[in-house]
Amino acid sequence: MKVDSNNDSVVGSxxxxxxxxxLANWSLLLTPLFGAYLVAKNYKAMDKLGEEKKAMEWFYxxxxxxxxxxxxxxxxxxxxxMAIYIxxxxxxxxMSARKQSSAVLSEFGKNxxxxxxxxxxxxxIALNVVxxxxxxxxx
Numbered sequence: 017m018k019v020d021s022n023n024d025s026v027v028g029s030x031x032x033x034x035x036x037x038x039l040a041n042w043s044l045l046l047t048p049l050f051g052a053y054l055v056a057k058n059y060k061a062m063d064k065l066g067e068e069k070k071a072m073e074w075f076y077x078x079x080x081x082x083x084x085x086x087x088x089x090x091x092x093x094x095x096x097x098m099a100i101y102i103x104x105x106x107x108x109x110x111m112s113a114r115k116q117s118s119a120v121l122s123e124f125g126k127n128x129x130x131x132x133x134x135x136x137x138x139x140x141i142a143l144n145v146v147x148x149x150x151x152x153x154x155x
Contacts, residue, residue, distance in 0.1 A: 031061035036117040
């Protein structure tokens with residue numbers, strides 16, 4: 017795909033993507049797991065399978081981080097688990113989310129087909145609520 021520099025539009029067809037900036041913002045509320053998964057889906061739609069694999073690695077690391085937070089909290093190490101989580105959040109944002117935002121902008125400009133947010137936000141919110149209920153019930 018080539019970007020027309022006069023109007024930031026893409027010459028040819030573009031894949032349907034979730035806006036990388038919006039998904040990074042939603043990830044602040046719904047965990048970077050949400051964002052890492054959608055970043056991977058965006059890369060898959062862009063036919064960048066190596067980048068998709070790296071994004072899924074961030075997703076799996078996020079699962080480990082959340083499970084460690086869950087396991088460390090009963091031992092009075094909630095502060096340590098939150099520090100690990102915040103470190104993961106910033107690392108994911110700067111090493112994955114921003115990278116995709118730049119890639120989408122350089123490859124497609126600002127005009128590309130957008131994926132709808134309704135379904136994925138509903139799923140993300142539901143999973144977040146379930147996670148909070150499980151954590152509160154067990155701690």
